[in-house]
Amino acid sequence: MNSLDDHTLIRLVLEGNTSAFDVIVRRYNTKVYSLAYRLLNSVEDAEDVAQDTFSQAFKGLGSFRGTSKFYTWLFRITYNLAISQRRKRKPALSLNSQTDSQGEITLPSDDASPMKNMEDEEGKTLMDKALGLLSLDHRAGLVLKEIEGFSYEEIALSLGVPVGTVRSRLHRARLELRAILEKLDKERADL
């Protein structure tokens, strides 16, 4: 059953074979959870959103028309639930990152050394912070583009906005991210 495509699995679920949905859950749980986490910066909230996403998807599977890819439909549920979750709680300005250190931050380089690995980790932390300072719309666009590798059209379907909006959002998101990173770099240099 693992080799079946999404639409076949959905058809099986709708025909009463609920175990087919298990395959769907295992296929997309990491992606959904990852997106939820990137949007909410909270493990707890991301877990709630991931659970609700699959629960709602299961409940509303009959309304999935099959005209778009299943994962864009699933990510749209995740995105909408993340917005709702964020409204419930105050926006977290600090990331629930793996390290809270404000130490040396360097940008990744081509050097393959222990120092490089450390710098990479710091770079990730810097990026976590920068992403956390972006608006939810901009963050969602960048995450779907860079981490999921979506096209503008797929992002548009996932966020429920026109392609033109995606194009301008990503443009502004990249400029905003660049500005934040420069600011964070400057702060680091001042230290």
Add this chain to the structure above:
Amino acid sequence: MKKHELKLLTAFVDGELPSSMQNEVNELLQNSAEAREFLRLLKQDALMIRNQVPMECSYKLTQKILNNIKVRPLSRIAHLNKRDDLMMKPWFSLVAVAAILAVTTFVSFYAVNAFLAMQENEQGKGQLARSFNQNVENDKNAQADNLESIAKAEQIAMQEKQNLLPVSPEQNKENDKFANMRPPVGKKNKSADIASKGKELLAAPANETFNLIKVDAPLPWVLRKKDVDGEVTGRVLSKVISHDARLKIELSCKDNAAAFAQLKMNLNKMGYFVYSDVSTLMRLKNKNDKSPVNYMIYLENANVNDLAQLLGQEKPALAKDVAKVTSTGSFWVALVVSKLSSNDRKTMKSVLGFEPTEQGGSSLNTISKPANDSNEPAKGSSLQSLKKNKSPALAVSFTATQNLVNSAEVKQYLETVKSSNQSGIKVLVVLRTEN
């Protein structure tokens, strides 16, 4: 850097740059060190995002999700979900409201109608007649007169029935007068309903006395000779003829042969070149021929004035021209104008071999090329030019066993029609002898 250039570079990093702008980006990168640096930073940012620690969904969370789903039986959820979806759709609410309104309107309409009908039944004939006149004529003075007349007529009729009053010849005449003024009770509701729709058209109620009543139906249109003093004007005809460009006029005549002769004569006077077959001409000449024959006249390019003139009751200038024209000069009793129906077309096709097309002239269905017809009588050049200058009309007789399919006259007529303008009204005149 310009905003446009920044947009180009971000689209380039996204891999969504239109091919038409590729050269523009290449030029920008070649000529601007700032652009190259900005692109490097954008690529670096993208790489940093991609290099972030992937968030793995724990086994525990996966089990939680799966357990959460398994507690919900799918069939029930799906059923509820469908119902919820349906109820949430905006159009569903609109349709529901519209349906409720429609049902309420229908119920109210029939309830009110039933109530009114009950009331009317209780009120009796006199009040029925009054309401009829109110609806149809909307003339209160006339209504009062009619009520009085009706009451009197009813009283007289009742007395007659009960043999309580001897009826004198003078009273008899007066009774007839009142009876004629009385509207037909049996037709009241239908006429009133039609009249209430308010569209303009003339029609005759089913009563001896002809009243002009506005009714809804555009056609057929009925006119009796005595109601218009034997004159059909273009003004009267134009009211109905404007409804369609393909008409059938049925003439109810005392003698259809005489009426046919009159129509033929009228056509000649109007400048039409009338095509008639030999047997038709022979029938017109033979006064003693009383065999049942049907007559029809077909015009392709008529107008309202032509028809008014055609149906006029003018007596023939020379009696010898038309042997059977009645001495009264009134060759029709009533006429009915209606649209040319598919049945009429079929009849025409079976009798004449052609039928009027929806647009343009007539379509020849069963007739071969007229030019090859050896039966066509030779015509002189003067006659040919005469035919060309006149509008063609076909005036023929036929019986159940005799038709004019493939006849020379029909072919000649169609040939003439082909060369003439076809923008007028197509009219089939059918003559019937009134029994």
